Amino acid sequence: MNQVDYLRISLIDRCNFRCQYCMPEGEELNYILRQEFLTDTELLALLEEVFIPLGFTRFRLTGGEPLLRPGVVRLVKEIASLRQTKDLSMTTNGFLLAPIAQELYEAGLRRINISLDSLEPDTFKAITGRQGRQSWEKVWNGLQVAYKVGFNPLKINVVVIPGVNDSEVLDLAALTIDKQWHVRFIEFMPIGNSLLFSDRGWIASEELRDRIRRKWGLTESQVIGNGPADVFKIPGAKGTLGFISQMSECFCDRCNRMRLSADGWLRPCLLNEAGQLDLKTDLRNGVSPAKLREQVRKLLLIKPEINFKQRDNGNQTGVYNRTMSQIGG
Ligand SMILES: Nc1nc2c(ncn2[C@@H]2O[C@H](COP(=O)(O)OP(=O)(O)OP(=O)(O)O)[C@@H](O)[C@H]2O)c(=O)[nH]1
C-alpha cells in the first residue's frame, strides 16, 4: 500500500477568476459560509493532532484562490514552522502574488505552482474570465517576481483545452528552455464544467509529447514534487515539462494524497466522493483528537478501495457535488 503523506488543503472556496473549466461565469455555486471555514487554529490543531501523527508531512495550500484567504502569510508561517513539515507548497492563479511573494518566502513557503493557461492575453481572458490585458500581465509579473524571490522549483500549470489553447503547447514548452521553469500540461478533467468537457474533451499527454518531440526531442527527467506528473525535458533545457494525465493514463495506484476542504471535510479521492469525513463538525462538537485520528486512520485503510477506478473509456462523466474550486484541484 502506498504511504499517504500528502495533504492538499483548500484554504478558501472563493476565487477572483472564473476559469471555464473550473468555475465558469454564471454558474451558481454555494459558497461556504464564513463561520463554516476552519479557523487557522482549528486547521493547525488538525495538522498537529490528527494528520502529522498519522504520518502526513507534505502540505499544499490551494483553493479557490489561496491568496484570498485573510492572514495567509501568517498561516504559511505556522505550518512551515511545524517540526514535521517536510514540504510546504502552494497552487495559485498568481494574480495577487507579486506584492506578497517575498513575504510568503520569508514565512517559509519554498515552492509555488502557478496556473497560466495561455501566453496570449486574449485567450487568457477567454479562459479565466478576467477582463483586460492587465490581468494577464499581473499573473506574468507574479511569475517573474516569484522566480526572482527564489521559489524553486517554480511550476506553471496549463490545463489544455482543445481548440482553445492547445495551439500554444510549443510556445509554453519553450519557456523551459532558457529559464528554470517547470511547465506542466494537465489533461482536462470532467469536473467543474461538464458541458465544456463534453464539447471539447481532452488531449492525451502522449499526443502533446509527440508534438514537442518532433520539434526538439524529449528525454525523461525529474523535479521535486509530490504530485502525479510524469516529467520530461527538452534536451539542454534549464527547466522541465510535466504531464498530468489523469484521463489517458491511471496513476491512482500510486496515489499518496488526501484533500481537506476549507470547511473541514476530508476527501480521500479527488474523483470519487465516497468516504468523506466531516472533521470540522466533530472538532467543534468536542470529539477528542484521538477519536478523530482513529477515524482518519480507518479512512486511510480503506482508501485503496475508494481510489478512482472507473476509467475504462477514459471519458467518464460523473456529476460531482463539489467542483475543483471547492476541492482544491
Ligand atoms: N486526478 C488527479 N489529479 C490530480 C491529483 N493531484 C493533482 N492533480 C492534478 O494536477 C493538477 C496540478 O496539481 P498541483 O496543485 O499543481 O499539485 P501537484 O501536481 O500535486 O504538485 P507537486 O507537488 O508540485 O507535484 C491539479 O489541478 C489536478 O488537475 C490527484 O490526486 N488526482
Ligand SMILES: C[S@@+](CC[C@H](N)C(=O)[O-])C[C@H]1O[C@@H](n2cnc3c(N)ncnc32)[C@H](O)[C@@H]1O
Ligand atoms: C482548482 S485550482 C486552485 C488553485 C488556484 N486557484 C489555481 O488556479 O492554481 C488548482 C488546479 O486545478 C486545475 N483545474 C481546475 N479545474 C480543472 C479541470 N476541470 N481539469 C483539470 N484541471 C483543473 C487548475 O488549472 C489549477 O492548476
Ligand code: SF4
Ligand atoms: S482554476 Fe483556480 S483560478 Fe481558475 S477558477 Fe478555479 S480556483 Fe479559480
Ligand code: SF4
Ligand atoms: S483520482 Fe483519486 S485515487 Fe486517483 S490519484 Fe487522484 S485522488 Fe488519487
